[in-house]
Amino acid sequence: MPSAGSSPRRVKQLAALLAMAAAFCAQLLGALLAQVPVFVTAAAAGLALDLYLRHRQPALLSMLSRIRFDVTVRQLLRDMLILLGLLRIDGIDPLREQAPLTVALLLVYALHFVCQAVAMLVRRTRTLPVVTRNIDASALRLCAAPPRLLARRPGHRLLTFSVPATTGLLVTAVTGDLHGGAAGIGVSLVLMAAGTVHLATWLLPGKRPANTEQTLEWLDTWLAEYxxxxxxxxxxxxxxxxxxxxxxxxxxxxxxxxxxxxxxxxxxxxxxxxxxxxxxxxxxxxxxxxxxxxxxxxxxxxxxxxxxxxxxxxxxxxxxxxxxxxxxxxxxxxxxxxxxxxxxxxxxxxxxxxxxxxxxxxxxxxxxxxxxxxPIQPWTGAPESTYTTVLYAPTWEGWDGNPGNTSVVLAGENLVRALLDDEGVRLLYKPHPMTGSVDPAAGAADRRIRAMITEAAARRSGPRPGLEAVAEAARRRAELDRLTSSDFRAGADELERMMLQGRPEEGRAALVAAATEAWEEAYWASFPEWEHQIVVTPRLGIYSCFNQSHLLISDVSSVVSDYLHSEKPYAVANTSGMTEADFRASFPTVRAATVLTPDASGVPELLESVRHPEKDLRKEARAELKAHLLGPSDPPSxxxxxxxxxxxxxxxxxxxxxxxxxxxxxxxxxxxxxxxxxxxxxxxxxxxxxxxxx
Structure with a gap:
């Protein structure tokens, strides 16, 4: 299903395509009619647009490559139209003056293809039959990767190194002086030649990693030692x-x-x-x-x-x-x-x-x-705070289109509305990340639910945590990012990452686990206890949401089985069309749940049983079902x-x-x-x- 931001993005892409087509057309007409200002302006605008799209709209350029209108074709067309324009300008001898420029320009493109061939050889030698992490693979003669512009970005390389040549030719078109074009092409030739030679040094023994046979021998040795x-x-x-x-x-x-x-x-x-x-x-x-x-x-x-x-x-x-x-x-x-x-x-x-x-x-x-x-904390009885935190975590619609897979479409809005109508409820909504990926109706319902929660949250007010709590959450997040981020430079390739990740910091996984726990605690403390939340932060796991909640409402999914570990009350929405008896009989995980119908009529009674455990008639059933689903608690799992x-x-x-x-x-x-x-x-x-x- 198209995302909300897809339409503006497509408008921008269409506008860019039209601008590119207009630039080429204007350049062609200007060259044929000998209108120097027109084709010079159009060529400069086309080159600038290509450079801009290379950084801001790579997906659009990828689409153009699929229809065989890639950067090489576009730049070659642009330069050839400039040469055509020079032919139409009086005062420039095509054979004696322009021919050397044309030959030199073609040499620039020849060097570009040579550089690309060298880049392919370098990438091939740096593609080992195995990739490692947390393993010392220094015996494979690992080294830093060559510049990405030379080795892995041929489009960027051609455009960047061609700027002097194209600019020089445009100067020649404006002034009629061949020295501008010669100087520009000369600079491009030097850049291409120097880049190719520098890249070729990665094929020398000092920078060349182990070959396939040597790598497999190393693998056998490492396995024997480890x-x-x-x-x-x-x-x-x-x-x-x-x-x-x-x-x-x-x-x-x-x-x-x-x-x-x-x-x-x-x-x-x-x-x-x-x-x-x-x-x-x-x-x-x-x-x-x-x-x-x-x-x-x-x-x-x-x-x-x-x-x-x-x-x-x-x-x-x-x-x-x-x-x-x-x-x-x-x-x-x-x-x-x-x-x-x-x-x-x-x-x-x-x-x-x-x-x-x-x-x-x-x-x-x-x-x-x-x-x-x-990590899931056990049930401790009635909520101690003013608010009852309810986690609504529906699953997605699945590949088969069965309306009973997810409650979002048929029951989601009713459930959320009933929860928001209770002033004592704090709602956490955590939709499945794939919601709406198959059925557009599920995506539309998800957006409406988010809008309902956002509006309800805006109507609430009350005391908020101090700036210290917010700052602590930000500090913990920065610390977690520092521990989990990969400190790779932009041009790092597979071998360079293997080299940098060969010797992991001892106990790093434990440090990350502790930092994650500290950040989660600070994250929840930075919000008031009455504020509804839409939880879509990828880093925040669902078990953390479990620990914040007093009640789960979900669908038939593994979320329910995992939540049972806490023995907290839970409910499952029945959108399958079955009777409640058949629904419970068909799905064992539902046996200790409160079954909610699509109209959400049972929500008030469900909340009452959570707030008053003496009215909770399913406590023993949850304990029995937990053992049935997850096995005994002793010995530990x-x-x-x-x-x-x-x-x-x-x-x-x-x-x-x-x-x-x-x-x-x-x-x-x-x-x-x-x-x-x-x-x-x-x-x-x-x-x-x-x-x-x-």
């Missing part, structure tokens, strides 16, 4: 990194040597602060370096097309942890049967897999709880999770031993008389996959 035992494997798109980030603290707390294995290069910087080594291996052929390592098992927080590639490694066991559990069908994906084990929070998910009949054997389902929920990891690692070791024994039994039968027996493999080394498949 000796990883458990890894989190992740592959996904730009917006899916949260699925991996939610497992970072759990992974780092496990016994053994943890590792994060990624498949997309961009994802390396999407992973939040962690002390765990990060290894990105884009190509499947290089991924099998893990087979001969000590890695015993992998955790999988999401399914992806590339997951099947790593499942082919026979020496590694695989556990599917998912990135959230709900009653939705997506929580029981048939792909789960490809893993050795499926790790779930509690008995409810085990039941869900059994009922789904998708091929997951019950013995392969392991209940490990949800270690990430530890992290203890159970770690035990499951150790057990699966032990199984992997047993299978590796069997594979090694199988290899030993096959090889002797292939030896001739008098041949020595093969050396025994190093401890922890995986066997080849051929004997296992034989």
């Amino acid at each position: 000796r990883p035992t458990v890894a989190m494997y992740f592959s996904g798109g730009t917006s899916s990194a949260y699925q991996a980030n939610m497992w970072l603290s759990t992974l780092s707390a496990l016994d053994g040597k943890p590792l994060i294995v990624l498949r997309e290069r961009f994802m390396v910087q999407k992973i939040q602060a962690t002390d765990v080594p990060i290894l990105c291996i884009p190509r499947v052929s290089h991924l099998f370096a893990l087979e001969n390592s000590t890695l015993a098992m992998m955790l999988h927080p999401a399914n992806s097309g590339k997951t099947s590639q790593v499942l082919r490694i026979p020496s590694i066991k695989h556990a599917f942890t998912n990135h959230g559990e709900s009653d939705k069908l997506s929580s029981c994906n048939p792909y789960a049967k490809a893993y050795d084990e499926v790790w779930v929070a509690g008995p409810a998910a085990r039941e869900r897999y059994r009922l789904a009949e998708i091929g997951v054997d019950d013995k392969d389902v392991v209940e490990v709880g949800r270690p990430q929920l530890a 992290l203890v159970r999770f770690n035990a499951a990891a150790l057990a699966l690692c032990a199984e992997a070791d047993e299978r590796r031993a069997l594979m090694t024994a199988s290899l030993m039994s096959v090889i002797p039968s292939q030896r001739g008389p008098g041949q020595d027996a093969p050396a025994e493999p190093a401890p922890g080394a995986g066997g080849s996959s051929e004997p296992a498949n034989a």
Whole structure:
């Protein structure tokens, strides 16, 4: 769905296109009619517009490149029209005077293409088969990246280095003196030649990183020295990194040597602060370096097309942890049967897999709880403050268009209106970030809800926190930004980031966690307790909103399961069209909830039960459902999770031993008389996959 600011942006882009077309047309007419002021002004305006759009509207120029009207074509056309104009001017000899200018100008473009060829070679040599973070990869001869203008921005380079040449030609057109054009083209030639030579120094041995073979040898050596035992494997798109980030603290707390294995290069910087080594291996052929390592098992927080590639490694066991559990069908994906084990929070998910009949054997389902929920504070009874804080956190509409997926469209405005009508309610509205991405009606309803909350907040007044609280929140935010920001210069490439991130600050992840907690506390303290808020700050997690609230209103989603960890009252909006009885029977997470109809008629009674716990008839049901969904509180979830990891690692070791024994039994039968027996493999080394498949 187009965003609110898309129309003005499109108007600006259309105006820029029209201005560019007008400049070229005016330049052509001025050149043909020998109207020097016209084509000189038009050429200068066109060049200035191109430079402006390069910095302010790169998306528009990208669109022009897709229709083969890229910067090279535009600049060449612009210069050729200037040369055409010079042909029409009296007093300039085309053969004796203009021809040398034309040849020199073409040489500028030839050098541009040479520089681009060198840039491609440099980028190729600086693209290693692996990308690392939190790993000392200095042995790969890493160094700082070349200037971005030379190596990665050919459009900027051509425009910038062509300015002297184009300007000189325009001076010649105005004055009739060839020296202006010659001087301008000369400066451009020097810039292009010097830039090309400087860029080529990155191909010399002193700046050239390790090649593919050397890098893979280094990888084998590093794996042998680090000796990883458990890894989190992740592959996904730009917006899916949260699925991996939610497992970072759990992974780092496990016994053994943890590792994060990624498949997309961009994802390396999407992973939040962690002390765990990060290894990105884009190509499947290089991924099998893990087979001969000590890695015993992998955790999988999401399914992806590339997951099947790593499942082919026979020496590694695989556990599917998912990135959230709900009653939705997506929580029981048939792909789960490809893993050795499926790790779930509690008995409810085990039941869900059994009922789904998708091929997951019950013995392969392991209940490990949800270690990430530890920061969620427990229910303490009736609100102690004047206001009852209600968190309305609906999910998005989903891909299938089912009206029961989200309450935003059919019930959202009614729910918000009913909450805002209660003077004792403070509303926190946290919509799903993908709301409106599929159904425009959901996006429109979301905007109306935000407008309602903004208007209601403006009508309220009361004492506000002092300037000290606001300043403290700003200070904490600055400190958090300092810890989490990547101090990379604009031209840093993959190798330079690897060099800078090779040795992480010891305990940095703990520092970031503490800074995040301090900022969240200061953030909430900087607002009055009566102020409604629309929570869309990406840095502010939903668990922080949980801790601020006394009541959750949501939809059927993993948000409800996570909130149950607190045992606070919650409600689920029923927009499915089912009866309440069928709704509760179909979705186990709803069994301890107050079910709200689309007209929100039950909101007053719900608020009354929150304010007066003696009227809360679902307290015991929530405690029972929590255990059913999330498993027992004792032993703690992290203890159970770690035990499951150790057990699966032990199984992997047993299978590796069997594979090694199988290899030993096959090889002797292939030896001739008098041949020595093969050396025994190093401890922890995986066997080849051929004997296992034989």
